Amino acid sequence: MIVGLTGGIATGKSESAKYLQKLGAYCVDADLISKELTRKGLPAFNGLVKEFGKNILFLNGSLDRKKLGDIIFSDREARCKVEKILHKHIILRINKIVFKKRDECSIIIINAPLLFEVGLDKLCDKVIVVWVPYKIEMGRLILRDKLSDQEAKKRIQSQLPIEKKMELADFVIDNSGTKQKLRSNIISLYKLLTSKLE
Numbered sequence: 001m002i003v004g005l006t007g008g009i010a011t012g013k014s015e016s017a018k019y020l021q022k023l024g025a026y027c028v029d030a031d032l033i034s035k036e037l038t039r040k041g042l043p044a045f046n047g048l049v050k051e052f053g054k055n056i057l058f059l060n061g062s063l064d065r066k067k068l069g070d071i072i073f074s075d076r077e078a079r080c081k082v083e084k085i086l087h088k089h090i091i092l093r094i095n096k097i098v099f100k101k102r103d104e105c106s107i108i109i110i111n112a113p114l115l116f117e118v119g120l121d122k123l124c125d126k127v128i129v130v131w132v133p134y135k136i137e138m139g140r141l142i143l144r145d146k147l148s149d150q151e152a153k154k155r156i157q158s159q160l161p162i163e164k165k166m167e168l169a170d171f172v173i174d175n176s177g178t179k180q181k182l183r184s185n186i187i188s189l190y191k192l193l194t195s196k197l198e
Contacts, residue, residue, distance in 0.1 A: 001197060002098060002108050002123055006115035007130035008162045009155050010141040012175035012182060016130050017111040019186040026105035028097050030090055030112035030120075037089045038063050047085040052078075073154045087118050098123060106197055107190075116160055116168055128189065129169035131162060132176045 005020070007013050014029075021027045037044040040062050048056065048063065056068045072079040094110060101108055115121050132140070134156075141152045166172050171189055175182045 001106065001125045001193060002102070002110065003193065004115045004121050004124035004127040005109050005111045005130070006113060006127065006165060006169075007173075007175075008132070008137050008159065008165075009113065010137055010144055011130045011132045011162075012173075013111055013113065013130050015179065015182060016128070016173060016175070016186055017109055019183050020107075020109050020190060023187065023190045025107040025109045025190070026101055027109045027111055028094055030094065030110070030114070033090050033093050034086060037086070037093065044086055044089045048082065051081055051085060069155075073151070073158055079158060083114075083118075087114075091118060091120065094120065095123070107193060113159065116165060121168065126170040126193065127168065128171045128173060129162070129165045130173045130175050131166060132174070134162075136176050137162075 003025070005013055005017055014031075017027045017029065034044075038048065039045060045063060048068070052068070052071065056064055056071070058064050068082070072082050094112075098108055098110070110120055110124060112118070112120050115124075115127065121127055137156060138149070138152050141147060141155065142149065145152075145155075147155070171192075173182070173185050173189065175185075
């Protein structure tokens with residue numbers, strides 16, 4: 001079974017993926033793949049430098065993600081250009097991993113913030129959305145990424161509204177409580193998913 005895992009920014013997708021992995025699921029992380037693909041000298045990296053110039057690089061020539069983030073979250077056109085460069089590489093890599101692992105893993109989780117936006121949900125048998133109320137999401141994002149209110153708002157607004165994601169999901173996990181509560185919710189959901197495989 002291929003399961004998509006998504007949600008808003010700072011709603012707890014990675015934490016949920018960790019719990020699912022501990023329970024036995026094989027997890028594919030779109031953000032980690034993006035980091036791998038934007039290493040110095042690789043095609044996605046070269047495409048970004050060609051489009052935005054060397055001002056998005058550190059002195060050692062590696063990608064400054066904070067600078068790139070500041071550009072894409074304040075300029076819709078720039079964001080579209082970045083997505084055009086990166087997404088085809090990420091989707092191709094995810095497809096390859098899923099194809100390779102699907103016979104040996106009973107549950108494959110695709111952890112992707114932009115699951116619906118890039119059409120990765122079409123690969124999935126089920127989709128989980130991790131949700132928290134807007135105020136909590138803002139608070140966690142500001143704390144985690146050390147952003148201003150305005151910066152955090154821009155990042156949240158750059159994605160498909162969480163309400164829309166929830167409508168499209170098969171399961172919604174409420175992560176507004178403690179880590180223990182999230183873990184308990186994930187265990188219940190994993191039991192449900194594995195029961196569908198029997």
